[in-house]
Amino acid sequence: MSALFLVTIGIENFLAVGALLFALGFAIALSKRNAIGVLMGVELMLNAVNLTLLTFSRFSPSDRPVAGATFVVFVITVAAAEAAVALALAVSVYRNRDTVDVDKINLLKS
């Protein structure tokens, strides 16, 4: 890491942004009380993973550079499906329990 790191950006900078974003999403997903907030954290983590995948696809020597981009397409697809089902679950839980607070959804607790 040289003094030039502000004027030259390389793979480390992109990976660092991805790592920080992942950590933020991780903290949000673990600590939020609202189920929708938890889902937002998960979405942030998925985005960080996408960013990291594309960074490696752009900067790493590879004989098949499209692989990273293709993987990102699949991650986006799965994220869309996951968001639809998770939000349907949240609405369904709200209909039955009148809350989406993850602390209060504890029917199995004795």
Added chain:
Amino acid sequence: MPLPILATNNWYDFRDLSNFSRLILENLDKILPHGIVYVVAVLLGFVASFLIFVLPSQLIVGVYGERKLIGRIQSRYGPNRVGPFGLLQPIADAVKLMQKESLMPLRGDVIVMNIAPLIFVAPCVLLFAVIPFGPRMIIGNIPSALIYFIAVSGLPVLAAFMAGWGSDNKYSLFGAMRIVAMSISYEVPLVLALLGVVLFTGTLSLQGMVFWQRDLNIWIAFAQPLSFAIYFIAVGAELNRTPTDIAEAESEIVAGYLTEYSGMKWGLFYGMDIGYALAASAFAATVFLGGWSFFGLDKWVPPWLIIVTKTQLFYMIFIWTRGTLPRLRVDQLMAFAWKFMLPIAIANLFVLATERMMWVRAFDADLKFVWVFVPINLLFTAGVVFAWARFLGYRPENTPRKARLVNQAGGFIPLGGAKGETRP
């Protein structure tokens, strides 16, 4: 590649305005430090396209022409007081809006409510970046311009949602939910229709589509009539034009998500509604109606004049439908999107893919044979629309062809119909 039009490279040649802008930029590049000229070029392009095309169209055609035409359709004069023929009416409107007090609901979310008009304006400006006005007159000739257009035109929905939420008014929230639900529903057939166009042209670039139509001397609207019809209906619904403007239906929910807005904030929403309609018209003119080409006429007439004319004429159809058709109910519109448009769009895509495959296999992708598909697609369009409408329960033979008085029809028919007249 030699230029396919007769325009020269002289800066005063008005047939290709990019000559003039290139002259400005080349001279600026000598003065300014390295790299700044790229920023200036984009700004110059936006300012030029807005000054030449968008703003005059918005004011003259969008505000004055629309009100005048709607007025004539509804047997009244329309604006005729301010200035000659009422031509200054848009300016008077703007002045009135600017001096109005900006009212804010007390319990509303003030920040969200103030940001919403700005977010509504920005994508409209961005949309015009990929519209080609001529062989070289395009701000951003990006290879996947079609997806760019679809992506950016999805953003104003969020602004409308923010407006509806921030107003803290139940009618605003109803309007916001309606606009979001409707734009999501109609996005699906719209994208499927555009996918059919991409199948034929084999490119995602709008400039490439114009060149395809120009080389073959055919408009995609003729080659794929069903895609064109689906695009027209779906984009009308996404833009909240009147037959489908349930998001701001005055008779049901006061003004939808605009209820709590006043003054120039409302004016921004109103003006940019026209801006989006113009962008959609320009997009339709580019993708379906040949863009800046007109069967060889673009050699003699400036291409930018051709596409501006096409855009305005397409916009006239929007005004026409707005003045003619009554507003639909929200459940009717949803059912129409999912039960009528979506199956037809999928069938259309299937047929077009088959044709494309046959074209490659049988005719060696010889572009001349695209004419073979024109009558086939026309017949298919008529057939599938008729058959699917019948299947869903609409009986054309029960619809009176001639106008008749209420007494002849057996008096006022509430719902359910009278003597033998079954309604779906």
Added chain:
Amino acid sequence: MNGAGPVIGFWALAALTLVAAGGVMVSRNLFHAVLFLIVSFVGIAGFFVLLSAEFLAMAQIVIYVGAISVLILFAVLLTPRAGRDNGETAVFPAAALLAVALAAVFLFVIYDADWATITSSPDVSVQAIGDALLDIWVVPFEIASVLLTAALVGAIMLVRTPEEEAEDALA
């Protein structure tokens, strides 16, 4: 990657994305949190442009900004009495500690490792992605379509009200 444009763009996008993600964390209003999330998605799309993957940037805008955030907004609207606050549970200190530790490990690895990099940008045009999706990765592509259909049906089945289920049982 150097030159004024990409460097300024990178730092601006990094600030935008991370500040917006932090806004999701600290914002007490759930609706504002969703708006911050949308800004963060847009920032990620900007990063994709910077990494010369324009198609994926547009897909990111269409899917995340146009569809997923709207879904989240709808979920916020459909759970009105659940409270709009975006507070944390009691495990927040532990979660924050864990996240900081995670970030520290990640950053150490990132700046410690000696990455093999190339300077020229590889070809990830739309055409290349399309060819790859229908050539080598055609099986995952088809599985993804099945997954999407299953998610569609599943989401519809989950949110049906009892009245609708009774109507369907009669029909």
